[in-house]
Amino acid sequence: MSYYEKHVFFCCNQREGDAQCCNNRGSQKMRDYAKDRVKQLRLAGAGKVRVNVAGCLDRCELGPVMVIYPEAVWYTYVDQEDIDEIISEHLQNGRIVERLRI
Numbered sequence: 001m002s003y004y005e006k007h008v009f010f011c012c013n014q015r016e017g018d019a020q021c022c023n024n025r026g027s028q029k030m031r032d033y034a035k036d037r038v039k040q041l042r043l044a045g046a047g048k049v050r051v052n053v054a055g056c057l058d059r060c061e062l063g064p065v066m067v068i069y070p071e072a073v074w075y076t077y078v079d080q081e082d083i084d085e086i087i088s089e090h091l092q093n094g095r096i097v098e099r100l101r102i
Contacts, residue, residue, distance in 0.1 A: 004050040006091055007069045008034065013056035021056075022064040028053070030064065034083050038091070049091055062102045075100045 010031035015021035035044075035051040043049045059065045059074070066086075067074045073096055077083055082100055089095045 002070065003046060005047060006049045006071075008038075008049065008051045008066060008091070009054035009057070009069075010034065010051070010066045011055075011057040011060070011063060012053045013060070015056075015060070020060045020063065022060055025064040027064040027066075030077060030080070030083055031066075033080055034066075034087065037083070037087055041087070041092070043087075043091060059102070065102065071096075074102045076102050 010027050011022040012028045012031055013021050014023040031051065031053055038044045038049050038051050044051070054067075057065055057067065062076055065074060065076055068090060073090065075086055075097065077086065077100055086097050086100065089097045
């Protein structure tokens with residue numbers, strides 16, 4: 001049995017120069033928002049959900065990106081409403097948000 005039911009990784013990599021990267025598209029801010037929201041909803045903790053920063057997930061051209069395990073579902077997002085939908089649908093109800101899936 002896994003320590004967490006779901007593990008959410010937000011790519012927050014910062015590349016040098018003009019290279020595309022998730023952090024230039026607000027990934028750290030969205031990760032912070034998601035972590036706070038998961039805590040507010042009492043979804044965080046052992047046996048529940050963990051939201052983490054990841055280094056480069058090597059999909060920056062599709063970014064910003066996040067991935068949720070154990071399902072290995074990759075998402076892109078634009079704003080807090082997208083993050084809220086992923087939390088509500090995927091983390092709370094077990095339904096993949098197809099419109100944001102990559």
